[in-house]
Amino acid sequence: MVKFLVDQIIIFSNQHLNRQNSYFLITRKYPYEVQQINLQRLDKAWKRWLIPDKTGKRGGRPRFKKSGKLRSFCFSRVNHPKAVIKFDGKQIITTRFGAIPVIVHRPIPDGFTMKTATITKKADGYYVSFTLEDKSVPSLISTENIKTAVGIDVGLKEFLTTNTGETVSVPSFYRKSQSNLARKQKKAARKEIGSNNWKKAQNRIARLHQHIARQREDFHYKTAHKLVKEYDMIAVENLNIR
Template sequence: MLCAQYNYLLADRFNWYEQNRSPVNACPLVCHLPELRDNPDYYSQKKTLPHLKKTHPWYGEIHSQVLQDVVKRVKVTFDRFLKKDSNDKRSGKPRFKARNRYRTFTYPQMKEGCLQGKFIDLPKLGKIKVVLHRTIPDGFKIKTASVTKKVDGYYLTLSLEDKTVPEIKPDFNPDKIAGIDMGLKEFLTTSEGKVVYITQHYRKAQKRLRVIQKRVSRRKKGSNGRLKAIKQLGKQHKTDVLTYPRSAILYQPP
């Protein structure tokens, strides 16, 4: 439902942009006369949500702030397309999302005490059991929560805030400055002579990935066997390309 709402709001912006972007003194002789209406921005599209719940009652099962976050996503995506960034570059044209490519939804605000032990209380979803990566430090409050669907399950990302934590001020010491030279044969070489070699995790995993990719190609499109093979391929990509390199960086001896 969130994916359909995202595509609808994005299409609304595209329709207005295509019909109203030509100035009056530079428009073609024959052109479409659009309906006169204001530019659909964040606030005008957010005002349509109550009407959406009346015409499509099943959207009432989704928390209102989650729907508002979809409107915000469309705004950010479209603004990046129209406006240039600090480097004088613009993003490409936003694409409509397929159902399997819209994998994350966000709660912009969370109630205090929503996390109790191994359960978190998500509005409209109720209490859900979670496996915590680490405990929440004392004094921190949960500000936002994002639920993401990945190939091996669902992941919950929490953003925390503690106003008592002071800002870190950079303290530069000229004696501790090091130079890094990125290379082709070696990953990098420091000014102290330390060499970090390229681990080639992806190239080492290509043989396993090739076998599973052939298995996907041999399955009939839309069949359960193909879906299982695609899931297995995604897990293998996650293990070989993400998990192994991350473990090699985080858990290597100093």
């Protein structure tokens, strides 16, 4: 019964989208596929709330997003004849905004096909990420060719400990930035909510949080790269911590 109601909600939403675009001119400015993907996101959110998973848990009730709170939107087609967004290696070309130069983080590998594009607004600007498809499947190393192996245990006191006794300490990036974060939050608290100075102060706080998140991400990548480079097989303890 619940699944039937969810399916009826998404069908009604698609029908409502067609009528909405015929009544309101402002919605015609946005690509239809972007609006459809937003409806798919809404459908997944309702299903996570109404239908429990295998463990019996359910997600939180979807909340209404105010204007400016939706920070990302997705295009379902890239470099397609009917796509509204294209990428030529140096810039993205949209039917509404024209050509937008971008800083390419890494080139698109040969043989990969771009499927979707997601534009996300972050504290320091806008980012576009592509979903790529590679039909080739890499071959795994057989157990006979494994020369080096290691077992790791992730803990709270130490970030991880290997079976050889090597430890990686917790970097504590957030704790090191707490005093700086407190100063920025105090300055923001003195501003009038909604003013331009308040928005600038909030952006400085968001940039600091983004810096901390990037520090953690960089630490995780470097730690994982070091392990993968040194060992052919890595065993991780499977814990169900509650």
